[in-house]
Amino acid sequence: MLMAATKSLGLVSYICSRCCWGNSMAKSRPRGISTKENYKAGGRSSELAKAVFSVDGMTCSPSIGAIEEALRRLPGIREAVLDLLNNKVRVLYYPSSINEETIRETIEHAGFQATLINVDINERSTADQVCKIHINGMTCTSCSSTIESALQAIPGVQKAQVALATEEAEVHHNPKTVRHNQLLQAIEDAGFEAILISTGDDSISKIELKVDGLDTDDHTVGMIEKSLQSLPGVQEIVIYPELNKVSISYIPDMTGPRIFISVIESTGSSKAMLYPKGKGGREARRQEEVDQYYRFFLWSLVFTVPVFLTSMVLMYIPGINHVLDIKVVKMLSVGMLLRWELSTPVQFIIGRRFYTGAYKSLRHGSANMDVLIVLGTNAAYFYSVYSLSRAAYSKDFKGTDFFETSSMLISFILLGKYLEVLAKRKTSDAIAKLMDLTPETAILLALDDEGNVMSEQEIDSRLIQKNDAIKIIPGAKVAADGYVLWGESHVNESMITGEARPVGKRKGDMVIGGTVNENGVLYIQATRVGSESALSQIVRLVESAQMAKAPVQKFADSISKYFVPLVIMLSFSTWFAWFLAGKLHSYPKSWIPSSMSRFELALQFGISVMVIACPCALGLATPTAVMVGTGVGASQGVLIKGGQALESAHKV
Known part of the structure; x- marks a missing residue:
């Protein structure tokens, strides 16, 4: 039964892959040019x-x-x-x-x-395109809802879906009505940073080349731009002089990376090669985010642990408690001053990102989790400052400060964010491993007019172009999707179909990149490379699954819109109810601590409601679980098509 289930699962994976078969690191501003208009003007249409x-x-x-x-x-x-x-x-x-x-x-x-x-x-012009955009600065589902609303308000946008866990937006739009730069502008106007990932045309591939000397010679940059513009099939060129990097979007049917390298080197002043892997893109952003939150959390611990110890532990140790209770001015003690000094950097320096997020959210008329965190921690912090100032001017005031509450709350939230981005990075690593199934190198054949092999050359597999003849030796991975020119062998296609039994291949049979050649030598012709390959389609399928919202997540999103205003209202209502009860003498006067008024007691209860509501996982738990689940599944050979499938899995 287990074997049958495995084969069924493999068949599902195979069907998914076959169905979809046909379908910025630099802080400086890149120098870029879109060549699509120039390409059309030259009389050649890429439509x-x-x-x-x-x-x-x-x-x-x-x-x-x-x-x-x-x-x-x-x-x-x-x-x-x-x-x-x-x-x-x-x-x-x-x-x-x-x-x-x-x-x-x-x-x-x-x-x-x-x-x-x-x-x-012009079939492509009439069809909707799916544009993918990376978004920085989202903290909760309120942020994603704000961006979705901003995008859907643009004429020509059919559907906009924003995933908090992956920090990406998927926008279905009519390219004749709205261009992707307008989508980026709308996201930035909403207070978030937007980076274009893809324009949504699967027929367009992207390659990054390292070109020496770009950072020192503007004349070289200009020559490279003009040379690449003249090539048929080149859609967009973006040059990063500081990184010596050239990013080229192109149609694989018309041109390829070896042609780009040849054209660049023909200018005579530059040497071009493939840009090293792992030097940019999503993985670098993920790692940078992980490192950033790790540093924030460590620094917050450096200040928060002493605040916690002085307020909760050391005050009960004989000898130390006498030192902390030494009065500096009237009722102001050493312990209170120490907690104030230590909690201030946590509140305003380490916690600065929460203030920035809250400001952006309020500026656009919405309230996200950052607003709640800022309100809660500031209420605890400034009430403590008020208590401290009262103690400095009073001889009988015995109020309590809550500096440990604000600093510990920020530390816990930073810990949660660190664990969240760590899970995201591991999921990105799982998806990256899928692409690593393709071999690093391939044996390129040079054929004469009669199809005889003239020479062999080992090249990077990323340099394979459409219609290239490739040699696959026994035990090697198939370098690209294509069909067998000549030769016979058996190929293990379990990574696609789940079936471990090798499949016989002979002249005319199709092969899939990443599968393993068991025995015999195969000579294949590449038919699908870059973004068109089956492996790339599978990766896109997994990424699309992470974008899809589970039913429970949609429910959480609808609640989150009202969550922050509701908490603020409940907090205010709690304060007002206790203050009114105190005015009407509805509770014994003995409930009020000495030297504290009814107003201050009511304020403490209101602050408590605000503080407790801060670390809310309502909008983060489900998207993170869906992202990690689909990513881990992909690394194990199981393709999960979104949160709805995961939510229904317990019924199987």
């Missing part, structure tokens, strides 16, 4: 076209496979969808690389009669 063909002779799945395999080998084909019931084939393609007549002839060469029904140019 997709859709052609629908009527095909006679499709009777079963093998016939579908024959047509699909033939079309995938063509340059410029983005997607081919076959409708067996209606005998139709819908093909998405780049008109600059291939035309509909070539597609029709290819179908007929596969043994079927094809007739062109209709052609729709």
Whole structure:
């Protein structure tokens, strides 16, 4: 039964991957240029076209496979969808690389009669795109709700989904109506930092190159920009001179990274290579965030532990308590002064991020968890300062300070944030391990016109371009998605299908990047590279799953909108009720501590409500659990499609 379950799970993973088969480190401002407009102006269009063909002779799945395999080998084909019931084939393609007549002839060469029904140019322009944006500064679900509302108010935005755990936004929008820079501006206007991850077009890949000398020569930068702009298929170029880095977005069907390196080096003044892994991107941001919260938490402990000891422990130790009770001015003791001095840096320096978050939230008419934290800790801190000042001017005042409450509260919240970002980083590592399934290097073949091997060269697998011929030796991982040119072997595809039994491969069979060649030598032709590969699609599937909200999370989000105002109202109501009860003498006067008024007693109760409500996990527990669950599942070969699947799993 366990084997059957494993195979079923593998089949689900395989179906998921096959279904989706066709579908800033630098603090300085980067120097960038979008070449899409220039590219169109040159008479070459990077837009997709859709052609629908009527095909006679499709009777079963093998016939579908024959047509699909033939079309995938063509340059410029983005997607081919076959409708067996209606005998139709819908093909998405780049008109600059291939035309509909070539597609029709290819179908007929596969043994079927094809007739062109209709052609729709600019298919990509009419369809909605999914833009992904990284967002810094979110602290609770109130922040994510504010950003969602700001994005959905933009004309042309169909749907906006903001995930607190992954700190990302997924925006479905019409590219004709709204561009991604408008989405970034809307997020920044809401008080958060926005960094574009992707524009949502799976047909566009991105490569980062390290180019020597960019930080010293503006003339070199200009030459590189112009040289890359002239290449067909280049969509966007962003140059970071301080990092000697060039980021290029391109269409894999039209160009590739080896061409970029060759063009850059042809300028004669620069040497180009792939940018080292792990030097930027999401992993670097995650690690920087972990290190930042770790430092904050350690510094808060340095000040908070002595405050806790002087207020809760040392006062009961003979000898030490006499030192702490020494009066400096009237009733003001050494212990009170010491706690004041130690808690002040925690409140205003280490806890500064909470003030910043609260200000941004209130500026845009909303109240997030930062507002609650600031109100609670400030209430405890400034009431303690008030008690301290009363003690300095009174001979009989015996009030209590709450400096340990404010400092310990900030320390606990920082500990919670540290554990949260640590979990996020580990999940990012799990997703990164998926991409590491592809081999580091590949053996590139140079073929003559007759298909004979002229030479072999070992290259970085990231330099593989579409239609490259690759040699896969026994025991090696398949370097890219493609089909077998010649050779026979067995391939272990368990990382995709869950089936450990090797699958036989021969000429014409499809292979998937990251799978293991068991025996025999295979010579393959790469058909899908970069963002189009099956592994990249699986990673996107996992990331999309982390964006999806579980039903309980949606419920928590709806509550969080009213949580902060409700807590403030309850706190005020508590103070007013006790103050009114004191005025009406509804409780014994003995309840009031000596030298304290009814107002001060009521204020203590109101502050207590505010302080207790601060460390709220309502909006953080569910998204973090979903993120960690999907990430750990992915590292174990289980693809979980969002929080709803996790929430329903207990019923299985």
